Amino acid sequence: MKKSLLRFLSALTVCLLLIMPLPSLAGEAQEVTVVCSFYPVRIFAQNALKDVPGVRLETLAPAGTGCLHDFQLMTGDLKKLDGALCLILNGAGMEQSFLPLLTRERANLPLVDCSAGIPLMTEGGEDNPHIWLSPFLAAAMVRNLGDGLSKLLPEHRETILNNTEAYAASLEALGEEMRAALSSFEGKNIVTFHEAFPYFADAMGLNVLASVTVEPDETPSPRLIAETVSLIQKCGGCPLFSEPGVQLDALNTIARETGCPVYELDPITDGANDPDAYVQAMWKNLNTLITALSAQAER
Ligand SMILES: [Zn+2]
Numbered sequence: 001m002k003k004s005l006l007r008f009l010s011a012l013t014v015c016l017l018l019i020m021p022l023p024s025l026a027g028e029a030q031e032v033t034v035v036c037s038f039y040p041v042r043i044f045a046q047n048a049l050k051d052v053p054g055v056r057l058e059t060l061a062p063a064g065t066g067c068l069h070d071f072q073l074m075t076g077d078l079k080k081l082d083g084a085l086c087l088i089l090n091g092a093g094m095e096q097s098f099l100p101l102l103t104r105e106r107a108n109l110p111l112v113d114c115s116a117g118i119p120l121m122t123e124g125g126e127d128n129p130h131i132w133l134s135p136f137l138a139a140a141m142v143r144n145l146g147d148g149l150s151k152l153l154p155e156h157r158e159t160i161l162n163n164t165e166a167y168a169a170s171l172e173a174l175g176e177e178m179r180a181a182l183s184s185f186e187g188k189n190i191v192t193f194h195e196a197f198p199y200f201a202d203a204m205g206l207n208v209l210a211s212v213t214v215e216p217d218e219t220p221s222p223r224l225i226a227e228t229v230s231l232i233q234k235c236g237g238c239p240l241f242s243e244p245g246v247q248l249d250a251l252n253t254i255a256r257e258t259g260c261p262v263y264e265l266d267p268i269t270d271g272a273n274d275p276d277a278y279v280q281a282m283w284k285n286l287n288t289l290i291t292a293l294s295a296q297a298e299r
Pocket of ligand 1: 067195
């Protein structure tokens with residue numbers, strides 16, 4: 001073989017090596033990060049992204065935050081948004097304590113608002129943001145999420161939309177089953193701590209008579225306790241629902257004075273990052289409601 005031909009062939013080899021991707025990098029798609037504002041939205045996103053490769057999910061609020069009513073962004077939280085594809089929001093005002101700062105600091109970050117188009121209830125002139133606790137509205141949120149995410153990940157559009165439609169339909173079926181299971185308690189009153197459950201009660205055909213307006217980390221005043229006791233007595237011992245992790249002496253006082261046990265409803269703001277977590281928590285809530293409302297009927 002002539003020397004010039006050899007030189008040509010070796011040069012050609014170098015060129016081919018340069019233009020061909022290395023085997024170790026081939027097929028390794030760039031990973032993107034999708035950030036969710038808090039727990040329930042994350043569970044919805046997990047379902048939306050089933051079988052979608054190359055997407056890492058992050059939750060903005062650290063575990064244990066609960067609702068985001070007073071949540072303030074720390075530098076570490078903002079860092080989670082560096083290079084993120086988008087931030088998925090509950091919307092309806094849930095993120096209002098930090099959204100103005102966030103949109104100032106990360107002006108170009110796309111936002112997916114799960115509450116788009118959902119009619120809101122108001123409490124004292126303010127929108128109540130706890131929409132995810134109605135399985136029917138959760139389905140609408142999931143469809144909004146699918147719509148937003150599929151536009152940002154067009155190569156996975158079909159998978160995402162199939163996932164969100166299937167999950168949304170299963171949430172609607174869950175809502176129907178729960179409502180049917182509670183049909184004999186239609187219109188019954190319940191009292192809750194924290195204004196988390198009006199959408200849930202509405203979906204279940206129940207009525208939140210009152211919310212003892214105390215956030216999980218606050219201590220209710222003696223006057224508020226006395227008012228709650230008299231409210232429960234007046235409504236014939238309608239059940240009072242606290243939340244998991246709330247350890248208030250006030251709850252024992254109320255239970256003692258009314259003779260009605262205090263039950264727990266899960267607002268589904270914390271838990272395992274399991275795609276079935278929302279559905280499982282809802283079944284548990286249903287069992288709690290049936291126990292509490294049956295006990296009231298027997299008193
Ligand atoms: Zn809340």
